[in-house]
Amino acid sequence: MRTVTNSANYQWSGGAHSMPPGGESPRRGGCRRCGERTKLFRTYCPNCQPFVRRILAEYADAAKQVLDRSGPLSPEWDNLQRWLSGSGVPPEEATSTIAREASAWLNRLVVDICADGIVTDREMHTFTRATAILNLPDRQVAPLRQQLAREQTLGTIRQGALPNIAVSGLHLHSGEICHMIVGATRWRDLKSGPQATPGQFGVTNRRVLFIAPQHGGEVPLSKLQRVSYFDPRTILLEATSRSLSGRFTVEDAEYAVLIVDIALRIDRRQLFPGQAGQRSRHVPPHVRNAVFQRDGGRCQQCSATEYLEFDHIIPHSMGGSNDANNIQLLCRRCNLAKGARI
Numbered sequence: 001m002r003t004v005t006n007s008a009n010y011q012w013s014g015g016a017h018s019m020p021p022g023g024e025s026p027r028r029g030g031c032r033r034c035g036e037r038t039k040l041f042r043t044y045c046p047n048c049q050p051f052v053r054r055i056l057a058e059y060a061d062a063a064k065q066v067l068d069r070s071g072p073l074s075p076e077w078d079n080l081q082r083w084l085s086g087s088g089v090p091p092e093e094a095t096s097t098i099a100r101e102a103s104a105w106l107n108r109l110v111v112d113i114c115a116d117g118i119v120t121d122r123e124m125h126t127f128t129r130a131t132a133i134l135n136l137p138d139r140q141v142a143p144l145r146q147q148l149a150r151e152q153t154l155g156t157i158r159q160g161a162l163p164n165i166a167v168s169g170l171h172l173h174s175g176e177i178c179h180m181i182v183g184a185t186r187w188r189d190l191k192s193g194p195q196a197t198p199g200q201f202g203v204t205n206r207r208v209l210f211i212a213p214q215h216g217g218e219v220p221l222s223k224l225q226r227v228s229y230f231d232p233r234t235i236l237l238e239a240t241s242r243s244l245s246g247r248f249t250v251e252d253a254e255y256a257v258l259i260v261d262i263a264l265r266i267d268r269r270q271l272f273p274g275q276a277g278q279r280s281r282h283v284p285p286h287v288r289n290a291v292f293q294r295d296g297g298r299c300q301q302c303s304a305t306e307y308l309e310f311d312h313i314i315p316h317s318m319g320g321s322n323d324a325n326n327i328q329l330l331c332r333r334c335n336l337a338k339g340a341r342i
Contacts, residue, residue, distance in 0.1 A: 106127075163259075224238075
């Protein structure tokens with residue numbers, strides 16, 4: 001057990017902290033710790049400077065251990081912050097010493113939250129609390145917040161809660177509900193080469209349709225065999241008739257594929273609105289921890305460190321297990337490109 005004692009009589013010993021006597025608030029324009037006047041552009045006075053350096057070094061060492069052990073939402077972290085508060089060192093200066101480790105911890109939290117494909121309001125609140133505690137700059141937090149918000153939207157759809165959209169000018173039959181209508185381009189492979197037709201791609205609870213002055217069409221969900229993701233802006237449709245089979249370019253292929261797929265599953269009574277989906281795919285926490293450490297927090301295809309997901313090497317649909325040997329880290333793009341292939 002390590003104990004450090006400094007001139008202010010406070011100690012760090014394992015998980016216990018004793019605070020030094022409190023002092024007055026520092027004067028503006030003076031030393032940030034004691035308030036004594038300092039030379040121009042100096043943050044601390046000569047007496048406080050070596051003390052602050054020592055405190056920051058001790059804090060960084062202890063904070064990294066706590067992040068690795070229990071995280072910033074634990075009582076152990078609260079104790080460490082009380083210890084820091086007693087030193088008089090500004091908390092934002094202390095947290096800046098662990099910015100890289102804090103960012104890695106927050107990224108890991110997001111990967112864990114997204115692991116089962118469902119993001120709850122409670123998990124969003126946990127993320128918000130953690131970002132406030134770690135005091136990371138918004139440029140680092142914003143992409144993760146956007147990822148969680150998107151995953152929350154997609155997770156709601158995966159449970160069968162498809163959006164209902166009112167579209168003027170679109171004729172719907174009695175009891176028909178529109179779930180999506182987006183700008184799209186249909187590609188037809190002709191002998192003269194690919195031909196592009198701009199229009200609108202729509203999904204209802206009864207059919208998939210492409211609205212265009214020429215080469216438009218529709219297909220009932222009962223005759224749609226499969227929809228698949230090709231790349232971030234391209235989807236592929238396979239139907240029993242050629243009226244709408246082929247590829248379409250849309251702004252968000254992942255979202256479009258999910259809407260069509262869930263509409264199909266509901267139509268075939270494979271999913272009922274409000275159902276939690278395929279929870280058996282959930283990777284246990286101890287397996288997630290082992291895989292994340294083993295793969296170094298990076299996509300195993302392209303080495304990306306953002307939008308990471310736990311992928312089944314042998315797909316769950318083909319009998320793949322949730323063991324660590326069958327799980328790998330992939331980024332969203334590589335995971336979507338892999339699909340259900342081995």
